[in-house]
Amino acid sequence: xxxxxxxxxxxxxxxxxxxxxxxxxxxxxxxxxxxxxxxxxxxxxxxxxxxxxxxxxxxxxxxxxxxxxxxxxxxxxxxxxxxxxxxxxxxxxxxxxxxxxxxxxxxxxxxxxxxxxxxxxxxxxxxxxxxxxxxxxxxxxxxxxxxxxxxxxxxxxxxxxxxxxxxxxxxxxxxxxxxxxxxxxxxxxxxxxxxxxxxxxxxxxxxxxxxxxxxxxxxxxxxxxxxxxxxxxxxxxxxxxxxxxxxxxxxxxxxxxxxxxxxxxxxxxxxxxxxxxxxxxxxxxxxx
Amino acid sequence: xxxxxxxxxxxxxxxxxxxxxxxxxxxxxxxxxxxxxxxxxxxxxxxxxxxxxxxxxxxxxxxxxxxxxxxxxxxxxxxxxxxxxxxxxxxxxxxxxxxxxxxxxxxxxxxxxxxxxxxxxxxxxxxxxxxxxxxxxxxxxxxxxxxxxxxxxxxxxxxxxxxxxxxxxxxxxxxxxxxxxxxxxxxxxxxxxxxxxxxxxxxxxxxxxxxxxxxxxxxxxxxxxxxxxxxxxxxxxxxxxxxxxxxxxxxxxxxxxxxxxxxxxxxxx
Numbered sequence: 320x321x322x323x324x325x326x327x328x329x330x331x332x333x334x335x336x337x338x339x340x341x342x343x344x345x346x347x348x349x350x351x352x353x354x355x356x357x358x359x360x361x362x363x364x365x366x367x368x369x370x371x372x373x374x375x376x377x378x379x380x381x382x383x384x385x386x387x388x389x390x391x392x393x394x395x396x397x398x399x400x401x402x403x404x405x406x407x408x409x410x411x412x413x414x415x416x417x418x419x420x421x422x423x424x425x426x427x428x429x430x431x432x433x434x435x436x437x438x439x440x441x442x443x444x445x446x447x448x449x450x451x452x453x454x455x456x457x458x459x460x461x462x463x464x465x466x467x468x469x470x471x472x473x474x475x476x477x478x479x480x481x482x483x484x485x486x487x488x489x490x491x492x493x494x495x496x497x498x499x500x501x502x503x504x505x506x507x508x509x510x511x512x513x514x515x516x517x518x519x520x521x522x523x524x525x526x527x528x529x530x531x532x533x534x535x536x537x538x539x540x541x542x543x544x545x546x547x548x549x550x551x552x553x554x555x556x557x558x559x560x561x562x563x564x565x566x567x568x569x570x571x572x573x574x575x576x577x578x579x580x581x582x583x584x585x586x587x588x589x590x591x592x593x594x595x596x597x598x599x600x601x602x603x604x605x606x607x
Numbered sequence: 608x609x610x611x612x613x614x615x616x617x618x619x620x621x622x623x624x625x626x627x628x629x630x631x632x633x634x635x636x637x638x639x640x641x642x643x644x645x646x647x648x649x650x651x652x653x654x655x656x657x658x659x660x661x662x663x664x665x666x667x668x669x670x671x672x673x674x675x676x677x678x679x680x681x682x683x684x685x686x687x688x689x690x691x692x693x694x695x696x697x698x699x700x701x702x703x704x705x706x707x708x709x710x711x712x713x714x715x716x717x718x719x720x721x722x723x724x725x726x727x728x729x730x731x732x733x734x735x736x737x738x739x740x741x742x743x744x745x746x747x748x749x750x751x752x753x754x755x756x757x758x759x760x761x762x763x764x765x766x767x768x769x770x771x772x773x774x775x776x777x778x779x780x781x782x783x784x785x786x787x788x789x790x791x792x793x794x795x796x797x798x799x800x801x802x803x804x805x806x807x808x809x810x811x812x813x814x815x816x817x818x819x820x821x822x823x824x825x826x827x828x829x830x831x832x833x834x835x836x837x838x839x840x841x842x843x844x845x846x847x848x849x850x851x852x853x854x855x856x857x858x859x860x861x862x863x864x865x866x867x868x869x870x871x872x873x874x875x876x
Contacts, residue, residue, distance in 0.1 A: 499817030509845035548768030553844030575822030
């Protein structure tokens, strides 16, 4: 099937940022409120859920998290970053041992795009997906950016038919393996700080909380928590304030070499965060 | 056996930091040179190796790390008797932490063997690794600390906040040599107070490596020995950091105005 003949399921959805007035009298200017929720980990996303997001999935070259089929189901666009295609080819059938491997690969879990410098993907895997019509974007000449970076720019700048006004990019296999790869993935969060990007592994999810917004994180206790953490990335934070954590911050300074918030606990259904610096939010994913 | 009856093998060893004059004429002040080498990954550490750091003289488990030694050490020696592996060969000297992860039977087992148990469950302000490092630095008797290097097994993977907590221990104890280790990578701090020479053992590590600022951006970092060397290059999260770099030879040098993390891949042999 030629790429042009592929149909993608598109749902037009809209996201409205709620303009929240400041809760704190000392801050005369209202700051936009940004909502976060891990609904992409639910079997079905409630239709009235807000914000209503369009998901794109990027699969990296690590062991597939056990919930990858769920992410695949929610995503409008599915990319493999180079050797991530090996992972989909090898490991998706293993998640469905009762089913025919060939059917799993061909019909159900065929990526739309494979992009990267192509130094990890196996030849037979590349040939397999090419024959199925997956778009192959070879960026082997570009050694200045990581494969994840290349995939995010593709999604942001090129992917046609994708409603990007309310986009959320899910990254499977973002942690574990080589530490420099992990740091490169964190850096992608920082370099694309205006995009919603969620890094996922079997154990944790991570996303950026930009300093430009107040944040409300809606906790789905059936699938995540209670362990969580907040840490400044790149620059220390002179002042961060939270609600909803066992050890809340109260205009607290955070920096590497000093205090960062790890092994914290969510105490309810909502966590709020505001800070003068970009923070990383992380929460544990439950093993069900 | 009472703790006082336990004998620890102590080897007196010495480490000399080489005082290196600056290689770079623009820097009028000499900065101490700090050498790094992953000899702890070799089967035997050469006796003439400098700096001279001997193999582990003290073995601690941080809380549930004791479960891992108990369960997994015998699996690494499937031909041997599990009980012998646990009792004679791989008994930790100390178990320290808030004790919320260690299984009761494991705790009882090592207690009966004479392992020192330090229960810090009242202290929720520091991580288990932090507690162990302070124990090593402040309390461990009979340990020559003038040339100390703390090796941390199982520092990566699992929960991300744990990983960040472990990185933060490197930063909080920046005057100590601490190496974080996983199956895939090792990480240690390169303090801005020193020039650094990293001696690459290509049989066991590399070629993939990385350098990244931790905590603060770096206005200027310079390296030699990498495929993509830095030349007074700025590094920061949100901009350039050095990942997927390659070591090109036996030595890498690094100097920076900011504390950096050095990471290199560990070969699967």
